[in-house]
Amino acid sequence: MTARDWTGHEAARTLRRPTGADDKYSRGVVGLRTGSTRYPGAAVLGVEAAWRTGTGMVRYLGPARAQDLVLQRRPETVTADGRVQAWVIGSGTDAAERDAAETAALRGILSGDVPVVADAGALDLVPAASAPVIVTPHARELAKLRVALGLDAVDAADDDERERVAAETAEALGAVVLSKGAVTIVAAPGGWARRISTGTPWLATAGTGDVLGGVLGAVVAGAAAAGHTALEDLAACAATAAWVHGTAGTAAADRHGRSGGPITALDVAEAVPGVIAGALATG
Template identity: 40%
Template sequence: MAGLFELTLDDVTGIIQAPQPEDDKYSRGVVGLAVGSDDYPGAAALAAEAAMRAGAGMVRLIAPTRAAELALHTRPEIVAVPGRIDSLVVGSGMPEGSSADITARVALCELGDHAPRIIDAAALGDAPHIGGPRILTPHAGEMTRLAQALHLPGADPSAWAEALAAHWGVVVVLKGHRPEIFHPEGLAYRLPAGTAWLATAGTGDVLAGLLGALGALRRLPQWSFDDLAFTAAAAVLVHQEAASRLSRHSGAGQPGPVLALELARELSPVVASLVGQGDEDDS
């Protein structure tokens, strides 16, 4: 994988398969969201909207009352009780110093050892204690703080992200205008630049929910670092394309502002364009 730096949406077509007549909400993939807090309740609504718009069969939300009520008001399909899940998103919309809360929420998740974990925001520093196949999603500021805490070698966020992937044995998505994805062997993908209008509150929560959905939808029995990196790259590309479409629409043909909830809702047509067609019967 190392050395394959460029990737486009065409390269990830077929990453998930169309649902089949025998599928149900469980076989489609169940995403667990240990996200949101009383301080930042919106993260739960945004991540859940993104996971559903990306095609997950079910979203289970493990969150305090205020975040859960807001998310359920936005998306009544959410199941707000623990149970079996196929991928986990943890940390989005939680304040710093949430380690005890993170540990408690993760303990409620019925998650197999080989299911992917998407670790975001306040949970980044807890990654070694979460275990399993992991994708970390820091932005440059979070990466800088991790580098300082862990005394990582290097002089910039890219170097630190590469060092972190090797140090913890994880995949790292370094978010930014031109995202980079690292696995323990080094740089896996340097992706094209996205629209700068993506730099707004909540879009990272949307990416986290989208990543959780792709992790659940793929349902791989084992996740290699290459699998994790490719899935992460696909999610970033879908996120960027949805933002680009939304920006052009909001600006009446010119680039314009992007709002996070609208971005989540724009994921569906982009994901649909990437679905591998099986034997789905639409009659």
């Protein structure tokens, strides 16, 4: 089992270029229910990344402190509930600190028809989901999710084993699995699998996963606005978001010279528009 690499050409075919007939709604509306009082920055990073990926509208619902910081950074963000075409949930949250009202709200999202990107503090609710779902766990989160599904908590040592584990998890979950790592692996039920190797070791820094969530939510919202919500469509969105995220990280690091240099999560988000523009120009 060896998945082929996802390329910039494939990413360009998945990304949605706006036309003169589009408005902010037809370009895709993404909702983020992310961040917490303890980790409000996750909300800021995800919202920033979603806007920079080219979505038509971002709705943010979260704690007051996180909401205030989001609006300071991105005042165009809508903080009222309403229709969305994709959700991002869980980034910057801890299931152990989640109250009953938030649990009910997340379960409602996961039982709906709108595609959901689930990360971090929402992963424990995913096994009961009926919505189309993409999970974005790191290795420890993936092991915990597998235990909840009745699978072995495998600590994969190489990328071939990681691919097998991601594919097995996707089948058991009935959802798309984006397994984060130096090489990102995306797997969907039915054997669809791709590898994304566009990143840089400089991406291993706090908040870059929140940026990935925002990019992915925006890509999914654009696809959903065009009616593309089958699991293979969502898998293509996940691979594309990982490609954009990794390429943006490399572009941000390369600003410091040929060997790269330190970056922050916001540096990655700010590099996203250029990466998308380049992909659409050459794809």
